[in-house]
Amino acid sequence: MPANLTPEYLQAEEDFRKATTVEEKIEALQRMLALLPKHKGTERIQADLKRRLAKLKEMEQQQRAKRGGSADPFYIPRHGAGQVVTIGFPNVGKSLLLSVLSGVQLEVADYPYTTQRPYPVMMTYENLQIQLVDTPPIVDEVEPAFAGMVRRADEALLIVDLSTDNCFEQAEALMKGLEARRLRLVKEPKEDKPENPIVERAAILVGNKLDALEAEERFVLLQETYRDRLAMIAVSAKEKIGLDELKRMIFENLRIIRVYSKPPGKEPQLDKPFVLKKGATILDFAGEVHREFPERLKYAKVWGSAEFPGQPVSKDFLLQDGDIVELHV
Ligand SMILES: Nc1nc2c(ncn2[C@@H]2O[C@H](COP(=O)(O)OP(=O)(O)OP(=O)(O)O)[C@@H](O)[C@H]2O)c(=O)[nH]1
Ligand SMILES: [Mg+2]
Structure with missing residues (x-):
């Protein structure tokens, strides 16, 4: 092994070892290949990485074929001026919010786990069309396929439920879950580069259900923790409060x-x-x-x-x- 491997490379190697799915392995291997210093002394490692990558991609193809050729439901073809994905716990109002923003009726219900797979809608902002993606809720951890969708998007809406004290844990758990997939939501994202161990995306922390009891007080507390890290807004999808400002912020964050x-x-x-x-x-x-x-x-x-x-x-x-x-x- 050549001694001049960077910490980023070693991290990618570690991620490869820990990877449990073919997609994760491919992602880690691609990073290793990008981060490997390219010179005579690493030619054999390069060839070896490429060989393993080819094999894994073949495995991925076979797995897809087995699933009846079904495509990844988290792969959403982009349309319009930008793609914005939602991230949130069950029942926080993701689907109702996107219904109101887009005018497209999405499945909304007063019980959790209503949305089963990502669904794109278009929102009009002045003379632009912006794509918003309704998503199934996050439970426990952020699935690799979900993380892949966030990585491909331009921006994310982190939606929490201001009608419950749980909103603080929701925000924290979502950020942690994304970090575990090497995704960080920020105000000013750095440009994607293979040597960056973490991918950054612009995000807005949206507190929904502002119409609920004590929602305002909870949002003020949330701001104390997150306003330096994320753009933030409190809205009510039900009462249509704050939606014009949210639209403007979504546009601003597309840069x-x-x-x-x-x-x-x-x-x-x-x-x-x-x-x-x-x-x-x-x-x-x-x-x-x-x-x-x-x-x-x-x-x-x-x-x-x-x-x-x-x-x-x-x-x-x-x-x-x-x-x-x-x-x-
Ligand atoms: N009071 C109040 N209720 C809301 C608001 N937004 C959504 N709700 C209600 O919250 C419940 C869940 O709404 P959904 O839009 O289905 O929530 P979701 O986040 O898409 O839920 P999953 O698809 O299960 O993840 C429904 O009963 C909505 O009517 C709001 O701003 N205020
Ligand atoms: Mg939903």
Whole structure:
């Protein structure tokens, strides 16, 4: 064994040893492969890891075929400007909240374990469609498949029930359960990198059932513990309290901007936003409009965040939500 293996690699190796499912083993092996220093001295280990990975992937395929070819129910194809998953204990109001936010009737009941599998709905926010995923409740631990779904999502809503003193334990148990799967919910997530042992996702801690007795007092106490770590809001799905603010926060936490195209000499196309990551430049926008535009771009004019309307800007000009751009190629 070469001596220059990083602690992250050793952690991945340890996770591999502890893994109980094929999916977990694959995930750990992929990390090991990514973290392994690539040089002559590690060629044999590299080859060995690749061989084991191929074997496991084959096993995964066979298991899927055995399950009648059924796909992973936690794999939700993404639609719209972003994918937001819910996480919560049974009966906290996840399904009712998403029903109200989306206008789609989901199964809601006054007994626990109503929702059996993840179900996506679309929420309209201004001129955007955002995908929200209703999920089965978390019990005891976060299943690997559930964790995989959170990892693939852009954002999470951690939903707790303010009608019960249990809300504190709920928040703590959910965060712990996710950490056990190397997932951390934060305000400002770091970009995913193979060498990061933990994947971070933007999250909002949502206290639901604000209409209940003493719910406000409980939320204030929750804030004392979590406000530095997470965005937070108290709502009532039943009484429709706080929902506009929640929608705005969901949009904010996706960290996206809407930019509109204005063909030279024509009106801007305000009904068709281009959705870009916060921090996107004119050049990024040009790439979204047309594959060949970044190379052909001569200059651009911006309305909105520029100093004056129609100001000519450079290719690295930082765009803001709502900007209108005229590309000259
Ligand atoms: N008072 C009050 N009750 C609510 C609120 N939101 C949901 N409920 C009730 O809580 C119960 C559970 O709601 P669901 O939406 O089914 O909860 P869930 O989290 O999806 O439950 P599972 O699918 O079992 O995990 C239902 O009786 C809802 O009517 C709320 O804001 N206030
Ligand atoms: Mg439900």
